[in-house]
Amino acid sequence: MSDKKFTTTSGIRIAEVYTKPSEMNELPGEFPYTRGIQKNMYRGKPWTMRQYAGFSTAEESNKRYHYLLSQGTMGLSVAFDLPTQIGYDSDHELAEGEVGKVGVAIDSLKDMEILFNGIELQSITTSMTINATAAILLAMYITLAKKQGADITQISGTIQNDILKEYAARGTYIYPPAPSMRLITDIFEYCSKEVPKWNTISISGYHIREAGSTAVQELAFTLANGKAYLQAALDKGLDINVFAKRLSFFFNCHNNFFEEIAKFRAARRMWAHITQKLGATDESAQKLRFHTQTGGSTLTAQQPMNNIVRISNQALAAVLGGTQSLHTNGYDEALSLPTEAAAKIALRTQQIIAFESGVTDTVDPLAGSYFVEALTDEMEKAAQVYIDKIDAMGGSVKAIEQDYIQQEIAAAAYEYQNGIESGERVLVGVNRFTQAEELQQNVFRVDDAIRRQQMDKLVLLRQQRDNAGVEKSLQNLKIAAQGNDNLMPFIMVAVEQYATLGEIADTLRSVFGEY
Known part of the structure; x- marks a missing residue:
């Protein structure tokens, strides 16, 4: 990559990084990493392009994975069905009507073997969106890698494993908070010794935002949860300079372009200070690495092709904000699981940004914009108010037990919905620029059989x-x-x-x- 010439289409040379003339500015790859965690960011290598997929049986999902890999996706991201997420086999009475619907059904190691048939686990990275049963699915993945003959010290990927946001925003928890936190720190400890390249948690703001929070709340509650995991691991006697390197984050990206970019920049800066305060001295333990998914709740069932534009804007904001990995939603996701055609256009959106837009040629291209810098500071200040309040309650677990975080999210969701219904907020195709809807023909359905x-x-x-x-x-x-x-x-x-x-x-x- 180092021989590549970075120029505009007119031949103007593009510098790796821009700073204010004659002043020393904070640089990318340097504490507190506001401008990015790598010195050269996407000039070195692009973000990982993942497409979240999983439905029906392991056999059907395996076909979709092979298709996505053939189209140029760089990492797999597994969606599990509801029974798998809450610890029920497909034959349990509570599983009726839910098997294979919102993700793939995995009942045993047998299903995991089928899911990754023909895919070498050592040569790809896999992200698994799983929380309450994360330890079980991770055990299946590691066991399968061993059966394939992989060196498990070299396999890499991520499990979501973020139970706090389940209590706050999503609901797929099984056990009470204390034993749930034990399972999480057990995974931290086990992986630091056995599977050192595995990201043991993806601290997730995504679902907090999908539940209706504001961007500031997403930032604050996610980092507060992150602090709780750091504290739990420290209390167990783990070394922050070891386990914090394997923490990653998962953020949402909604429609307000500049607010989202400022959110990502503020998140890196705030996390660097949080980890440093708790004793992290290793740079890698201070850096906030994150995956982004475009906003599912921003997609409309009305005029679904409009969603392609929304997703493109959101993906561009994530890239300008310095994401390490990205999933772009399918334009038809307000109607059903994405069809193959929608999954392909979602992946092509990322590839066009990466290889045609020119935004990856310099690091943090919006740095120094009066607006972006001021907004980054404002986001940090507003999020810190929430974090201080949660700290005063005794941290995230206590704040969740007192229903504080849930109530704040619910109030924000209510306010947003009121804005849509009053017409104060414009949602194109929904409360303005509407048209008579035609019935959608090409909708993806999973058979109950x-x-x-x-x-x-x-x-x-x-x-x-x-x-x-x-x-x-x-x-x-x-x-x-x-x-x-x-x-x-x-x-x-x-x-x-x-x-x-x-x-x-x-x-x-x-x-x-x-x-």
């Missing part, structure tokens, strides 16, 4: 596996959960024995209870 297929697979699995071995592994996990041992090795053994996700989650329910 796939629950039957998953149930048949489970019957076969229970006939073929060593049931005594499964029973023993679950008994050992239960004993470990009653004590203080790290639970990851016990979950790994159960997964290797082909214990199902539901059996493992139920074993932990029997000790931890449900929230």
